[in-house]
Structure formats: structure tokens, C-alpha cells
Amino acid sequence: MTGGGKRRSRAAEPAGEQCDKNGDVKKRRSGQAEARDALQQEAETCYQLRLPEDFYQFWKFCEELDPEKPADALVSSVGLTLVGPYDILAGKHKKAKSTDVNFSLHWRFFYDPPEFQTILVGDSKTQYHMGYFRDVPDELPVWVGANEARKSCLISQVGDNVFAAVKLFLSKKLKEVTDKKKNAVLKDIDEKLTRTAKELGYSLEQKTMKMKQRDKKVVTKTFHGAGLVVPVDKNDVGYRELPETNANLKKICKAIVDAPTDDERLKAFAPIQEMLTYVQFANDECDYGMGYELGMDLFCYGSHHAAFVSTRVGGGMKR
Template identity: 90%
Template structure:
């Protein structure tokens, strides 16, 4: 009997309680009450894969008191985001108006990305589930270092694979024998648990390769965009500029010495916006999606208004309404250049809630962005 099942029994919890009765779980399901699963998925309005719950139980075995912190001292990872719901942290929040669209959302995170693990705060390393469509399960787990840019790397199709890859790199870096032994022990436990549960530990699975074939463009973040394209090739048309040229155009806009120069530099973008209108009229919704995402990824506040015109519309046309809502919430907060300096210095509790990092005078600030709720959790 797994330790976490025994622990649940000792706490007097049934494997799954619903309407006063006991419902049998499938053998591949984690022992987490349906009510808690529903709460996590209702808060985010996103379906969570079974590996999300299984990994929580794995961390619960490592540290029954604080599963969220089970990997902090050894691996340097903290369970966050929807894991905060499983930990009950949302119930301790002072604010009644919690915006889960922004919870643990970093500066470059597109709506498709949902943070579940955070690492080094200096680079703002974090891992999250990446979804092409909000009402479907994630296609893989990605990683980003917000202080370095918008690039999202694929690190496996489940959280076990992602942490395994992270552990493997960590083991190569650690020279201290004691720390190395601790990491090896966790690595062995994780590998064994993943195999028992039937999860692949490959960085790139067949399923991920199949998804790659559906990608119409890599976009600036490199994760790729997927849109429906019919047999007549309706659904996506290429931008008239390459990624390299588009970045040069963006740089010219941001670096312009005066507003007049900036307006002139914006002409190629304005022309592309006209092309996007034509594309939308002919159901090639992927074009506006790509341009909006690229400008979002470039990161400058000069593009926020244009992104706000492009992405919510693209998501709505693609019937990805939740993503439209997320990008609108994100842009509204992303535009604020003033960071709450007092909140930024209120100690480790607040520092641990890094949600959005602001651009001020075209430089990434190092302070924590305080959303309405994290600092009070």
C-alpha cells in the first residue's frame, strides 16, 4: 500500500467522498477528493492532468506536512499555482476577489502557460503546463526564465519528466557529496514512482512530436502556435516578415529617440495590421494570433495596445475565450510601470510570490509584482 494511501487512512479520509458515499477510484488516479480536484479546476477554469495530482501525492510522501516545499531545500523547486489550492492556501487569503488568471503569471507567460513550479528567483525560472486550447488538457510541460526573455523550452509531457530533467542537470552541477546523495535518492524515488504510474520520462515523447506537426509557426517564444487549418489551407497565413525582420522592426520602434521617429518606425506593423484584417475576413485567424503573440513576447509597453487589439480578437475567433480573458487581465497589470516598492521589501513571504515582473524604462525590474492576493496568502 503506498504511503500516501496509508496516510489518508490514518487521517480518517476516504479515497473519494461524494454525496456521502464512497466512490471507487481508477487505479491510475491519485487519492485526492473529487471536491478538491473540482475546486482547483474551477478556480482556474482549466482541466488538470492526472500527473498533476500524482506529483502532489509524491511530494506528500516526501514531506507530509508541507508537500509544496518538499523539493525546496534539496532540488530548489516549489509547488505553486494550482498546487496552492491543494495546499489550502487560497482559504487563508485576505482578499475575496482572487484573480487566478494572474496567479503566478510571469511577465512573458502567454495565456497558454500555467505555472506549477518555481525555481531560482534570480532568473525567475518556472515550469508550467502549456495548452493549445483552454478546454483541453496540456500538450506538454514547459520552462521559462523570465529575467532572460520569452523563450519557452519543452521539458516533458508530464511533471515527473520535467522534474526528472531538472534533477539530472542539477546532479551534474552539484559537487558536494552529501547534497549529491540527497538528490540521487529523490531522483530514484521519482523515477520509480513515474514508472509505476506509467509516465514517460523522456524530454520529447511521440505525442509531443505529433503536436509539433500541427504547429503553424514557432513564434518568438519558440513553443509554437497551433490553429485549425482545413483541407483548403484556410486557418493560417504567414506574416510578410520573418521573425528576424520583425524583431528588427520592433527594436527600431523601441529604440526610436522621439515619438515622431517611433510613429514612422511603426509603419510596417500598421501595414501588417491591415493584412491581419484581410486574413480574419477570410478565416485565417492564425495570422493575427502570431503577430499578437510575437509583439507580446517582445515585451515592450509600446506594443501593449496593439497586442490588446490583436490577441483577444484572435482568441475569440479561435473560440479560446478564456485565453482572451487572461491576456486582457495580464496586459492591464503588465502596463503598470510603478512597482509597489513597499511591498517589494516586505520580506521573504512577499518575495516568494513573484507573479508579474514589470518593464520600466525598457529594463526588467527585479522587484516582485504584487497582484491583489499573493502577498496575503
């Protein structure tokens, strides 16, 4: 057979040449690992928040789908873009014109409380986005939530890790898409995601046992529905209920917003002023959860009139 010269086997290569190649590969991998570790540390330093392992594993998954642009790996097929702290992993922060970036507000939507950290965005019309929800700032997230900022402040639970959240999103997308080619692409991604999640040991349930256990600790749902977990001791010190139901509090807020004059608005503020007095009493007796709830509700209502009060009772919550 012409032109069929035998390829020299790897075993036949000089030992020194093999060692050099192996050494180069190890150095390259070591360099890549160090660069990745540096980016991870930078992401957590910028946000001053610990990020869970699934955050980084999902980035690796997207790198396999699109090595060049992992953040956009799901855009054309699924309709999701990796944002927020993923921008650090993508190196986008280095291209920013301003060096004075407030990462606490980076990709934060109108109704997002400080506890909610955006990591994925979808439909811009509804401002759909997913993010990690934390009960305590210096602890890991308790679950992943989703919100449509154009519609309301409601935050829905979509799993305890980003794989589960995207899996749920994919499942809904598969039911909506009728085009066979697009459906086939979605199924392929769904299968890859499911396989990767199982290999890594992540649950794909929308509501895990750990999430259900957390629900038992919730003292109040609040306007956003995600609930607040407040430390309460054995003597029930830490939280006391507001004197108004959520429905009544919304009516009070509406009356403030709809008031035709400043005088009428001041009158409409009277019930809020009374609640602020109750909050002061509660704080004096270490029931700090009451002010936390009132501040969160006023923040989530969305009016700048109510938000002004929320900064006084909710630990400085600002948009």
C-alpha cells in the same frame, strides 16, 4: 523472562472491536478522499482549466516526501516549489487577504502567454519556472515547458508530464552538485521519482512521440519558440504567414522602442500598421492564425508599446 507478557493477537480481539476499528479507518479514508476530491474540483473551478492526472499524482508524491508541507518538499534539496494551482491543494487560497483573486494571473511571469500555466518555480534570480502549455483552453496541456523570465520569452519543452520535467531538472542538478551529502539526497529523490513515474506509467522522456506529433501541427514557432497550433482545414484555410520574418519583426519592434521622439515612433509603427491591414484581410477570409501570431509576437517582445497593439490583434492578451 520478566516483563515479557504476550501481546494479544489481532485474531484474539473481540469481533465487534475489530469491526469498529475497520469502520473508523474506512470512514477516515473516505473523508480524506472526499476532501481531496473537493480540493481538486476547487482548483479546476478557480482556474477554469482542466488539470491532468499527473498534476495530482505529483502532489501525492510530494506528500510522501513531506506530509506536513508537500508544496515545499523539494525546496531545500532540489530548489523547486510547487505553486499556482498547487496553492489550492495546499489550502493557501483560504489564507489570502483578498477574496478577489485573479487566478489567470496567479504566478504568471512577465513573458508568460495565456497558454502557459505555472506550477513550479525555481531560482528567483533568473525567475525560472515550469508550467503546463495548452493549445486549446478547454483541453488538457500538450506538454510541460520551462522559462527564465529574467532572460527571455523562450519556452523550452521539458516533457509531457510534471514527473518528466522534474526528472530532467534533477539530472542537470546532479551534474552541478559536488557536495557528496547533497548529491546523495538528490539521488535518493531521483530514484523515488523514477520508480513512482514508472509505476504510474508516465514517460520520463524530454520529447515523447505525442510531442513530436504535435510539432508537426505547429504552423509557426513565434518569438517564444513553443509554436502555435491553429486549426487549418483541407483547403488550407485557417492560417497565412506574416509578411515579415521573426528577425525582421524584432528589428521593427526595436525601432519602435528605441525611437527618440513620438514622431519617430509613429513612423517606426508604419510596418506594424501595414501588417494589421493584412491581418484584417486574413480575418475576413477566416485565416485567423495570422492575427494570433502577430499578437503573440508583439506580446512576447515585452515592450509596452508593442503590447498595446497585441491587445488589439491577439484576443485581448494582457499582463
